[in-house]
Amino acid sequence: MTVQQSGRRERKKAATRQKIADTALRLFLERGYDAVGIREVAAEADVAVTTLFSHFASKEALVFEQDEDFEHRLTRAVTDRSPHEPLIPALRREVLALVRHCTADGAAPVWRMIEASPALRKYDEAVRLRHADALARAIAADPGLTRSETAARTLARFVIDAYSLSREAPDPEAALDEIFPMIEAAWEAARPPRRT
Amino acid sequence: MTVQQSGRRERKKAATRQKIADTALRLFLERGYDAVGIREVAAEADVAVTTLFSHFASKEALVFEQDEDFEHRLTRAVTDRSPHEPLIPALRREVLALVRHCTADGAAPVWRMIEASPALRKYDEAVRLRHADALARAIAADPGLTRSETAARTLARFVIDAYSLSREAPDPEAALDEIFPMIEAAWEAARPPRRT
């Protein structure tokens, strides 16, 4: 059994991973995602191609490196909210925070790059669908809610749509102000039919 | 200027395309999508690989060949409805028809294959997003509707979600019965704020 690693190996591994991610992002922003090949990234980061793929599952994953906690934050907005806080406002707060995070000045060039590449957009969509599934499970598991499982899945999709649509909108926060009342109404309309 | 083609060329081209599509679908269903390579499809259809790719933009497109009018049907449900018919029921009717079409006995093995392959699922997602965009444009262009453009885009996403969610549900039609009242409520909540 592997017990405790006292550090040097882990640090070296993390450093390699970081160097790859940094190099990749730099090259992608400099010359465009599609114009830079994997072999080039690996060479510039001074690692073998196989090493690169042992740290990142795909070329796209190099770009989406940081947004790992995204899913966790959304589900926690459901599960960790205070006992009688209504669901929708809690979700709205979290989506707003995520949108702000994506549209912040630092992240803007990255998102422009993502929207410019079909491959990256596709990847982003797939990620969002995974998030919608996780969110649906969190909502369905909430004991205080009496909606059906279909309603839970639907709400989750709608919330992810809100995130995606507002990120693309010219005024993201205004878009959220418009979409979330629609979601609220939809959730109200899914009143307790029968138990799941 | 090319004038009128009297037919032989067009027919031969269509025949080639059809032969490729048929061969591909047959091989994919027989042995699995991932187990059959492009070179093999081309060989079995007795065409060159480059010819195959001049008819279909990608391997995935071989599978989604027939669902081209999908988008057209959805937008027509909006634009061609009778003058004062409300929007949501018209969309619901069309989505129901599409879901029935996908879950019909003939199409079932194809959809099982699609859900079994990550590449095909991803492609399907991308196709749905395109459809949502087209639907959003059709809704926004309707002169009788006074909602904002954000509301139109949101409705379009929700409708596509309804299609997608109900296709995956154990009882697709029951799922639609549950989701569309939610959509109706959301659309009602997007009351005329200001003109677009």
Next chain:
DNA sequence: AACGTAGCACTAACGGATAGCTTTTCCTAA
């Protein structure tokens, strides 16, 4: 000090997709 293994490198290949160029097939106009 010796062993086990995690991390990384190297080569070689696979499968999807494309660029460049030639050949075939069909349409049309002289």
Next chain:
DNA sequence: TTAGGAAAAGCTATCCGTTAGTGCTACGTT
């Protein structure tokens, strides 16, 4: 009828993302 033009299909060679197989090296453990 035939010559010219162009669309369709073919061939070759290659790029690109990704993976398998195989070692070697450096680290952590005993």
